[in-house]
Ligand code: UD1
């Protein structure tokens with residue numbers, strides 16, 4: 001029997017949120033671990049605020065790679081991760097999701113004699129223009145343990161010739177995260193009062209994805225579509241803005257329409273409280289599509305495709321792209337839906353399942 005020492009490689013807001021349940025589970029089971037932060041996200045509002053609020057220990061290592069072009073950013077992570085893992089000597093490394101930090105973690109580990117597990121494996125948008133799609137595909141093909149959220153994602157992996165013995169269907173840790181924080185958010189968050197919001201009178205917008213905000217025409221169309229929804233349904237749209245989107249608004253000199261209220265990025269409890277009480281969520285985020293589905297809040301996705309088709313299948317979400325007419329039409333439909341769908345992403349025991357599987361597979365002492 002060996003000790004199951006785990007190193008978590010993470011770098012961005014959604015990875016911190018979705019790995020938190022696994023890290024907590026390690027704490028509960030006294031499983032030793034370390035956290036290697038790439039530093040891809042570094043602003044307090046995207047980074048430390050989540051470590052603090054989710055009561056996670058500070059990272060043991062931080063590569064502080066910061067922002068930059070894909071090649072430079074990923075290369076700096078690769079070099080740093082390799083060096084630290086050789087020193088840290090974990091039994092297994094875990095990465096989560098589809099960011100450049102995940103790509104670097106999985107790729108670095110694939111050349112070392114230490115297995116790497118990919119949490120949220122098998123998601124596919126089939127859009128190779130998205131950097132995230134490349135990152136997912138590579139992480140899945142080099143990963144040793146692939147934790148697929150649903151049977152759908154398992155099928156995608158099989159279709160790409162990946163052996164069944166590397167795939168485990170576990171649900172998504174986002175369900176664990178929502179279950180662990182939803183009540184706490186309702187109890188502790190004062191965001192509705194702070195923003196003077198009445199429930200049922202507002203919608204929530206997030207838009208940060210490169211293919212939307214880095215293209216001024218798409219970004220302006222998206223905002224115009226959201227404005228129409230706000231006017232037609234008399235909803236105020238709250239937009240906690242990602243720094244990337246704020247930078248592009250400034251660069252392209254785009255004015256956000258009046259009915260959309262731009263606010264700072266929110267911490268997790270405040271964001272969950274906004275999400276749970278919104279009439280409608282409009283988003284291009286991956287995690288937000290899942291959370292809206294779990295919270296039974298109708299969602300309109302401001303993209304041409306989604307790697308979360310389960311949300312469409314259960315009727316929780318519609319794909320609207322960025323054309324104003326489609327955003328308006330999808331929003332109208334979603335505002336009329338019965339919010340009775342079943343969450344397809346598991347029952348909130350994903351973190352436990354992942355650790356059980358790792359224990360068995362590595363024959364480690366848990
Ligand atoms: C990254 C992920 C994306 C994920 C998102 C989560 C990739 C390719 N993209 O996008 O999949 O949905 O994180 O939020 O990995 N910036 C700051 N402070 C920070 C970090 C970034 O101001 O702490 C600004 C910088 O201007 C930077 C820009 O945001 O240039 C983009 O940051 P980057 O890490 O390249 O990608 P994200 O857009 O955050």
Ligand code: UDP
Pocket residue numbers: 013014017206208240241264265266267268269271272284285286287288291
């Ligand atoms: N989120 C948050 N505050 C915000 C916006 C989002 O806490 O102001 C959380 C949200 O609840 C979800 C995650 O961040 O769990 C989604 O991250 P993001 O949209 O940045 O990335 P993606 O999921 O698209 O990769």
